[in-house]
Amino acid sequence: MSRCLCCVFLLLVPFAVCLNQEGRYLQRVKLGFDDPDGFFSDWDVAANNDSPCQWTGVTCSESGNGFVIAVDLSNANVAGPFPSVLCRLTGLKFISLYNNSINGTLSGDISACRSLAHLNLAQNLLTGTIPHSLSELPELKFLDLTGNNFSGNIPASFGLFPKLEELSLVDNLIDGKIPAELGNISTLKQLNLSYNPFSPGQIPPEIGNLTNLEVLWLTGCNLIGPIPDSLGRLSKLVDLDLAINQLTGRVPSSLTGLSNVVQIELYNNSLTGELPAVGWSKMTSLRLLDISMNLFTGSVPDELCSLQLESLHLYENEFGGKFPEIISNSSNLNDLKLFGNRFSGSLPKDLGKNSPLTWVDVSNNLFSGEIPATLCENGVLEELLMIHNSFSGEIPASFGKCRSLKRVRLGFNKISGDVPAGFWALPEVSLLELAENSFTGVIGKTIAGAGNLSTLNIANNKFSGELPDEIGFLDNLIEFSGSNNRFSGSLPATIVNLEQLTKLDLHNNGFSGGLPAGIDSLKKLNELNLATNQFSGDIPDKIGQLSVLNYLDLSGNRFSGKIPVGLQNLRLNQLNLSSNSLSGDIPPVYAKKIYINSFLGNPGLCGDIEGLCDGKNVTRNMGYIWLLRSIFVLAGVVFIFGVGWFYFRYKNFENSKQTIDKSKWTLMSFHKLSFSEYEILGALDEDNVIGSGSSGKVYKVVLSNGDAVAVKKLWGGSKKGEDGDLENGSVSVSVRDNGFEAEVETLGKIRHKNIVRLWCCCSTKICKLLVYEYMPNGSLGDLLHSSKSGLLDWPTRYKITVDAAEGLAYLHHDCVPAIVHRDVKSNNILLDGDFGARVADFGLAKVVDGNDKGGKSMSVIAGSCGYIAPEYAYTLRVNEKSDIYSFGVVILELVTGKLPVDPEFGEKDLVKWVCTTLDQKGLDVVLDPKLDSCFKEEICKVLNVGLLCTSPLPINRPSMRRVVKMLQEIGSVNPMKFGSKDGKLTPYYYDDASDHGSVA
Incomplete structure (x- = not known):
């Protein structure tokens, strides 16, 4: 060993001799880091060169002395403590260690970097408090510590920075309150303190002294109280974000004096009162305004809507009155969301005529009148959501040419007339909802052109005629609801081609004939409701082969013959075959009193259910009358004896655990x-x-x-x-x-x-x-690792992933105090009839005190094998990061189709197997072969999220809020496939009647 060390020493000596002093300092930087990707491979001495100026990431001055002025190790994948030796480079002005694994604490010795102007340590693993000595750097202009685990207070000494222009401390663990001393940094242009768990406190009025400030981001900082008037003095402000806090009171009128501001974000607070009536005309640069999810009242000022806005979000407030007509003059407007208010009257008649409207959502208001025909004037409208209003008239004919539309919800209005033929054929539409209106006419054969349609809801209208054969050409159709209309004729034979169909609800129409042959092809059918029609013939025995069917209602028809024995193969949540002409015996599984209502009104049907048989079965029952008469007296005796016995047993019931x-x-x-x-x-x-x-x-x-x-x-x-x-x-x-x-x-x-x-x-x-x-589709684990896993195609798995992530994000971020589940696994994610996911089984859940940053210490390990975070096994401390690791394992299960622990892995678990296999054999070996390769790009992105969640270091795992955001961004690439929701960094939940999120 000593000989080897000697050889290494001798090899290094020439380098040390050849290098100048700055090069030797940089060699010490290299030796202090773990460098798995070989970033420092050229940090060596070339022939006849004693300078490090040609090394990767090193920049020297152009003057003759050749001093090192910049060291940029961004994205180098290096690990180790911050190299304080850099501060011995006397001319060093620029340091960036962005997105590495720099760990430990940041020493106060950094104040020795006297020439430093730019310091970027964002997205690392630094802990401890922020050194107060940073403010002693006389030349520092840029300081970014985003995405670390710094804790404690922001040093009051930060108010002494002489030249600082940009300060970003986003997404750390900083508590305390925002210090008023920050208002003394007169040179500051950008201040971003978002997403830190500050103690509840107000926005310091002193921030208004930062007259050079251009960007102020205080999102998710636990702010309370009013917005200070002093912010109106920030005359150079371009971007103001105070969202996701608990701010109260009115919007100060002084804010309308911010003539340079381009974007204002105040969403998700508790702001009240009316908006300032005047002054908005001075905000000539304003393009994006989001004041949604507050408690604003009154009307929307005309002056505000006269601005050249690009995006206006006013949703989920208490605004009322008529919406200003002048909004139609905006030539930039592409995003208008007004849902969840009390607006009334008509929408501006020229809305969209002069602007590239892309997203319009005015749902859940009191709007009336006709739908403006100009909404798609510029041909870029993608989402049109108008549910739960009182719109009337017909769908404008121009909408039949709006080929950009992807999601349309016009339900729960008073719209009438025929649907334009072209409207049925829009090629990009994935969701078409026309329910609860007064539409008439037929479904056009042109619907064959709607190749991306996945949800068609036209229930509760006056549609008539037969369903066209072309309905069976919609390969992506998942849900079809056409109940309470006036349809007639037979179901088209092509309907059995809808292999993705999970819901078919056509009850209360005038359909006739038998059910089409080949109905067993609808392998994903979960709900079949054909009640109150005139269907006849036998109930096909092949219905029993629809393995995921849990809702079956064929009541009120003219079905005859026997009940198929194959129905016993189904795990039905709802079964109704009443009011038909069925005969014969009831299958034994359903021959129970709790199912009696499922079979009433079938004269020829009888079984062992008391009360089901009626007078028309007298002939069959006459053979048993002699038996009934002979035991009548005995039955009375038995009854009296039974009453006495039951009373005795009931009285002593609580002596037995099995009795109630x-x-x-x-x-x-x-x-x-x-x-x-x-x-x-x-x-x-x-x-x-x-x-x-x-x-x-x-x-x-x-x-x-x-x-x-x-x-x-x-x-x-x-x-x-x-x-x-x-x-x-x-x-x-x-x-x-x-x-x-x-x-x-x-x-x-x-x-x-x-x-x-x-x-x-x-x-x-x-x-x-x-x-x-009750969750009819059971647990994700049971379904994923069974012979039925084929039911879980990639869009379904993606939906489950997002649903579960939003549930966990709610527990971690929106419950007060936060809840850590401690047993996240696929068997504790349950699936409803539409494969929507619910987080379940809170038997090990713990409330986490916000004051305990390290998490609670447990006396024993709890959780499930393969899902337990590595640090939990030896620290016994539980926090949100433990859940995030477990959720990452669930993501890997969904992507690979494999169990978290399996003999094929040897001594590895799923996480280690995935990492090793990716390195050695590539992506294709990791992915579940049951998944369609056309989704490979999206699957790979979700896999990356899973790997990030299962990082061995807890501080390197993203928060669940960030996980939700990353998953939503993946889905937003192709919303027709994934059905993702639009949202910000806050978890949303969605009800059945609306697309709109409410912060839980």
């Missing part, structure tokens, strides 16, 4: 319930068990109204972490002797579309019941 005394149960509900605890308790029999774990069982309970719920029965002996995986929509929550009530209270407050809903809990001393919404 309804009188001793306490109900705690978290939503308005349509059922009582007695209905739940009466259905907990073994026939309804759909899953089990060591802490109890899960039941599917079909309520009297036809809805289903999942009920988890837990016994008091269960301990946290003991629950096994449950199937088919089950949810596992642990019972804790002292913490159960507190946990349930927390879960009961959660309101998010991507968190499974807890309806209520029922409890006694020895048993607790948790009643959840």
